Every structure is written in C-alpha cells, then in structure tokens.
Amino acid sequence: MKLYGAPVSPFVRKILVLAAEKGLDLELVPIGLGDQNPDFLACSPFRKMPGFTDGDFSISDSTAIATYLDTKYADKNMIPTDAENRARVIWFDEFADTILTSAAGAMFFNRIVSPKFVGKPGDDAAAAKGEADMTPVCAYLEGVIGASGYLVGDALTLADISVAGPFVNAAHAGYTPDAAAYPKLTAYLTNLHARPSFADWIRREKKMLGLD
Ligand SMILES: N[C@@H](CCC(=O)N[C@@H](CS)C(=O)NCC(=O)O)C(=O)O
Numbered sequence: 001m002k003l004y005g006a007p008v009s010p011f012v013r014k015i016l017v018l019a020a021e022k023g024l025d026l027e028l029v030p031i032g033l034g035d036q037n038p039d040f041l042a043c044s045p046f047r048k049m050p051g052f053t054d055g056d057f058s059i060s061d062s063t064a065i066a067t068y069l070d071t072k073y074a075d076k077n078m079i080p081t082d083a084e085n086r087a088r089v090i091w092f093d094e095f096a097d098t099i100l101t102s103a104a105g106a107m108f109f110n111r112i113v114s115p116k117f118v119g120k121p122g123d124d125a126a127a128a129k130g131e132a133d134m135t136p137v138c139a140y141l142e143g144v145i146g147a148s149g150y151l152v153g154d155a156l157t158l159a160d161i162s163v164a165g166p167f168v169n170a171a172h173a174g175y176t177p178d179a180a181a182y183p184k185l186t187a188y189l190t191n192l193h194a195r196p197s198f199a200d201w202i203r204r205e206k207k208m209l210g211l212d
Contacts, residue, residue: 003065004029004040005049007201008108008172008209010101010165011062012050017161018066020197022076063093066158078158088152092159096166100137104166106130107173112209131175138177138185145184149191164192168202172209 003019003026005012012028019026031040031049043058044051052058052065054072059065070079080086107130110122141163148154151163167189170176179186192198206212 001025001054002027002029002039002052004031004037004043004051004053006031008169008205009049010104010169011048011097013165013168013201013205014062014158014162015050015052015065015069016201017165017197018069018078018158020200021078021156021161021195022069022073024069024073062162063090063097066093070158078156078161080153080157085152085157089157089159092151093162096159096162099133100163101166101169103130103133103137104170104173104175106133107175108169111173116209127173134170134175134177138182141188142182142185145188149188160192161197164189164198168193168198168205172205172211 001019001024003012003015005015005028007013007016007028016026016028029037029040031037031051035047039053040049040051041047042051043053044060046060048060050062050065051060052068054068057068059068067079070077079089107127110124110127110130112122114120114122145151146154150156151159167177171193177185177189193202203212
C-alpha cells in the first residue's frame, strides 16, 4: 500500500499514525505542494494530499482512506461499529479536519511554510486570527475529553488521531494550549504525542522543518 503526501500535512499524518497504530505496512511516497507526479494525480484527481493506492484500488481524502483501512484491516478497530460511538468518531474527525485544522493551519502556514518554503513572509494577522480561533477549540476539547483519556469510549480511536494531529502543526508553529487553562487537553496531547505512532513522525517532521 502506498500513501502519497508529506507528513507535515495533518491529513497525511492522520493516515501514517493510523497505519502505525494498526501495524500496517504503508509506504510513504513523498509529494510536495503542486507536485505533478502522475501516480499521485491518478489517485488524487484534485491534487490534494493524501492520495492512496492498494494494488488496483485508489482513493484520496484522509477520511475515505481511514475508512478503507479500518474496514479492510479490522484488527485494532479505530472506527467503532456501534451507531453512537461511530457517529461521535466521525464528528471529531470532521471537526479536526475543518474547524481545528483551519485555526492550526493558519499558524503553521504563515509562521513556517510561507517564510521557510515559499520564500514569502507569512501573513501575521492571519496567523494571529488562527491563534485566537484556537481558544474556543481548546475550551471545547477540555470539556469533552473523557475520564478514560480518550475522546470516544475507553480506547484510542480515529477521533484522537484526527484531533491530536493538527496540534502537532500548531506546536511546530510555536503554539501549545495554555496548560493552566486546559490541563486535561494538555495531558491528553502529551500522552498522544508521546505514542510511538506520533512521536516518530514528529521527530522526523522537526528535522525536515529545521526545528530540532
Ligand atoms: N479533506 C481532505 C483535505 C486534503 C487537503 O486539503 N490537503 C492539502 C494539504 S494539507 C493539500 O493537498 N493542499 C494542496 C492543494 O489544495 O492544492 C483530506 O482529508 O484528505
């Protein structure tokens, strides 16, 4: 199985972490922004990363790929099958891909990607707006992290992988939630990011971004 993308993308990292947690053998094919790699274009017609292939099957979009992997390799299920918990996991995944990624991504793009890789100074106002937008996100998460230390049920699910991912981008851009204001969220992220599935990629990303 091949995944096309760059691990610093929260959508690509989501699949890399999911595959590591499930013990799946997934080859990462590095792709940069605007990449014309024909194999990538064949599996992601709108050039959004990640793209994915498994033999003759190909698909793009992190949620579609996660759904495929979790259905095909049902060991260590990351998307529960019961109606309520399944819906909750899909909600957190969607929340992470939209509201959370838009706030964290504004900081990451304008503080890291634009100055370091596009050769243009970032938009400071857009980064500051992203940082401000993290406040309701963090307040919300502080209230919904369960006593189990996970978002849904009492084990790791796609919800945790999807939500913890964009916080890696925020951290690369110098933002971490205020530990005094959000102690549960801080402990939750510390635990998740210390798992080998996240920690290995975080280490490689820091090196790639010149942040270590
Ligand atoms: N909903 C998609 C979003 C994918 C996405 O927007 N990826 C970004 C990178 S973080 C991308 O490829 N952007 C390049 C572009 O828009 O041309 C998913 O979950 O995979």
